[in-house]
């Protein structure tokens with residue numbers, strides 16, 4: 001097994017120690033979250049009673065395959081804990097998410113949870129955010145106008161950079177919610193809060209990948225062991 005996967009499993013295993021019998025869990029998306037699902041499924045086989053809300057169709061399929069009981073936010077609107085990966089984490093536990101295109105459901109699920117714990121390897125810890133292109137989920141209607149508005153909003157925040165419409169198999173990538181993703185390579189984002197507000201003011205923007213004030217802790221796996229960052 002490669003070193004990167006070992007680190008993901010180590011972070012996921014540590015996150016599992018926060019899961020208690022009877023919990024309603026938000027279950028994240030991505031390769032790190034999938035390691036968590038695999039470990040969780042083993043515990044479920046051994047008698048752990050939990051119910052999960054998956055943050056993507058991909059995670060839902062894996063949970064079903066491995067026998068992790070699922071519910072929805074309609075049946076279970078309040079969750080105890082969400083465990084999810086991230087593309088970037090800063091020292092204030094602000095995140096960039098959405099590399100797998102699941103940011104909208106991930107944010108809805110995290111916001112419905114009493115707490116959110118991020119699992120990641122050391123390479124995801126940055127200062128400041130912005131090395132990873134910021135995923136912005138946009139409505140398909142009016143794409144050209146929305147791109148212009150994103151450029152203008154970024155400029156007001158002193159940011160600029162290419163906006164790429166995410167592609168998959170030669171066509172625009174479509175999210176579980178039926179939207180497109182624009183990956184914005186702004187570089188360093190010194191003030192994520194201001195950028196977040198500016199993006200939310202654009203009607204065609206459905207959601208963006210800046211997660212601010214949602215994560216309480218981040219379990220970070222490095223070659224020298226595990227550390228848990230807490231929100232200051």
Ligand SMILES: O=C[C@H](O)[C@H](O)[C@H](O)COP(=O)(O)O
Pocket residue numbers: 028029030031032033084085086087096097098099100101102103106
């Ligand atoms: O949309 C996907 C998510 O936000 C993922 O949690 C994020 O991209 C991290 O994925 P991975 O664990 O595969 O690096």
